[in-house]
Amino acid sequence: MLVKNNIYPCHQIIDENQEFSDYLSTVIKQKWELSEAKLDYHVVSIFGSQSTGKSTLLNTLFETSFDVMDAAQGRSQTTRGIWMSCAKQAPIILMDIEGSDGAERGEDQDFERKAALFALTTSEVVIFNLYENQVNLYAGGNMSMLKTVIQVNLELFQNQKGAPQQKTLILIAIRDYSGQTPIEKLQKNLQDSFDTIWKELTKTTTTTITTTIHDFFDFMFIGLPHGIFFTEQFAKEADNLRQRFINQTNSDYVFQPEYHKQIPIDAYHKYVSDIWTQICMNKSLDLPTQQELLSGFRCDEISNDVLKRFEKRIDFLKTCTLEKDDIINDLGYRMRTFRDLAINEYQTKASCYLPEIYKEKEKNLLLKLNVRLRVFFDTQLKNLHIRAVKMFDYELKATVFNKSSSSYKYKEYDNTEKIIASRRETVEKYFLTYAQEIVLPDTNWSYQYEYSELKITLDMLSKNALLYDSERFNNSCIKKEEDLKKARHELLRAGFTGIAAVATFYGNAFVAVPAAYLAGRFSDQTP
Known part of the structure; x- marks a missing residue:
């Protein structure tokens, strides 16, 4: 069911107390109308520092209704926990993650790292939102958080036990891009930072020692002008970026097969909730095993x-x-x-x-x-x-x-x-x-035993019928013999002159013969 203006409602899947929602499955089916999507859907998440316009960017690109900061009320935390919504233009689940470096959480970076790891392990595309002036900053650019997240994510791949590697696309959205520094230069600086992070990671297997960060992540970079001071340019670049998500013919289309987590939509709730549980319990995530379960x-x-x-x-x-x-x-x-x-x-x-x-x-x-x-x-x-x-x-x-x-x-x-x-x-x-x-394919069913039993029964009935017929035949023969004897006696009593009458009386039981023959045949027998 859609809300007014055909915008799908948002849903908080993880609150500020790190509790996972019990209603995500219902929201996916009833609110976002994705129950028949199967594998034909995608997941995009966004994270970065607080108040860098993450929610605003998602609303602009996908026509969602995430809460945005009111600048007149001061720079404060708008998104608490992790929220989800669905894009209006395509079956894309959007994940808006609480901003890092917020004064509300102070030095407690536990949730920030958990949320970032959650996004990295459950999303196909992760939008990493940062300002242009943060590009060369380690703390301000969230590189320390990224390092922690990638280190934990690396442990996932080390536990895959020969399973195919799943890649994730990290899309770097450089906000308030002025154009003074070529995007290629900023891209190189950021890529060098990622390579440095990779070199500093602890690698415990031959596979991870001999691989690079690009074996696990792909990177894409885009600069977005200031949304207020350069409204038209921002709208143009935002539209270009939107095409990468909804237009499959676009040369920079982001949803490549190797990024898909292969989790059917009807199991998405259970999958992500189990991932979150393991993250909160500080268990080493084994994604292939998780998918098998x-x-x-x-x-x-x-x-x-x-x-x-x-x-x-x-x-x-x-x-x-x-x-x-x-x-x-x-x-x-x-x-x-x-x-x-x-x-x-x-x-x-x-x-x-x-x-x-x-x-x-x-x-x-x-x-x-x-x-x-x-x-x-x-x-x-x-x-x-x-x-x-x-x-x-x-x-x-x-x-x-x-x-x-x-x-x-x-x-x-x-x-x-x-x-x-x-x-x-x-x-x-x-x-x-x-x-x-009634014998079905893919079975070992057989009627031979019942058929054999039937033949035994038919044999018995057949023998009884033959025996009955034989006895009836014998009885018939005996009766005919008795009839013949009776006819003989009648002939002798009646004399040879009554042969014709007797023959007529007994019909088929007696065949008349010449009197001379009868006289010779019975003359020596006593009546």
Whole structure:
């Protein structure tokens, strides 16, 4: 939500008591509207002596609303602690740091050094604000503070354990520049001062001993005329400087890839608050380790959030498969869709963190998703087994066990083994079609055990059907033999003259033959 005149509000992230704000994350999302920025944002901080126009410069360049000094009230401290705001023209977070050398803090330089170190370790670009007449001054030009800050910052790189070096751009804004001394001359003087600071630093590793300050910092210099006495010139130079921050085609564009801290915006609050905590506890900062911890923490948070939404999506599957023992026709498609959606959500939010950690957490998430889906796979297989057995049993009853029914469409002489084999092939194909459809890629799932169990059950049913058919055939043969005996006795009783009538009466149970043959066939048998 923007305030009037479309200027983003300021927020104090560290107060004068060195307490870090609990609301920075909320401000980033709701006030500065950066929740979707991911890595597409930049951080610029400014520090220097008190009352050198730091806040005024930020307001001029980025249309922010930092408090500025009222000269009529005397030269006093305006910015207390560290304040942040967002640029109007681009996703740039601005950090306005309490000025050094203030009478309010006197000899206590503890906060000044902590704040400067905080800016140096969390910003891509640090604007070092100083007057032209301070260029050759050691104390007045804050060179002593810079030396302390760079010394501590050097310890960060010494602790990186082979990690790629992160550089920071230090932009020297020479205020109230008169033009009498060429900017190149002032630049050389300042660069010599930085080189001197570097030589005086304590270096404890081979890497830092053999490197120069330029391996860790880039420098850019600009002169800005007096803002009151030379208003038009100041406005022109300020506009030129603004283009270096917002125009990517500018030859002096400041936001180069090697300066970015690679901290996604949704983790920025935690990252900078942890950095501040370590600074206040005088711990040696290890930025790569800090990024690893942050990446692991955020990737776990994102993964857990994705899992919660995933659980809600698959709730209805539990009702269908677990509670109703039903078969879901497109279960495999639904499981793949829900799983892919969860993985895509994770990738979208977590891919901006350290690749090795992001990938490892993605593997863990995939395993968790598969575990949750496996229950549907197993249940569907069980239900398929039951359904296939019922189908086969029904087919057997409708064919083999029901041959005598008037509705049976097969002939008496149909081959029972072929009927059973045909019905079994249909049932097994049904099971395999559905079983294969629910096997997800990137799993070791298999339906072979359930398929083997199904075949054992079908074998048993098939054998029972064949046995039943065989017994029925035997019974049929016995009955026919009994019918023939009965017919013979009837013929003998009725005499040979009643052959035709008896044959007609028994139908297919008896085939009439010539009387002469019957007389010869049965003459020796007792009625």
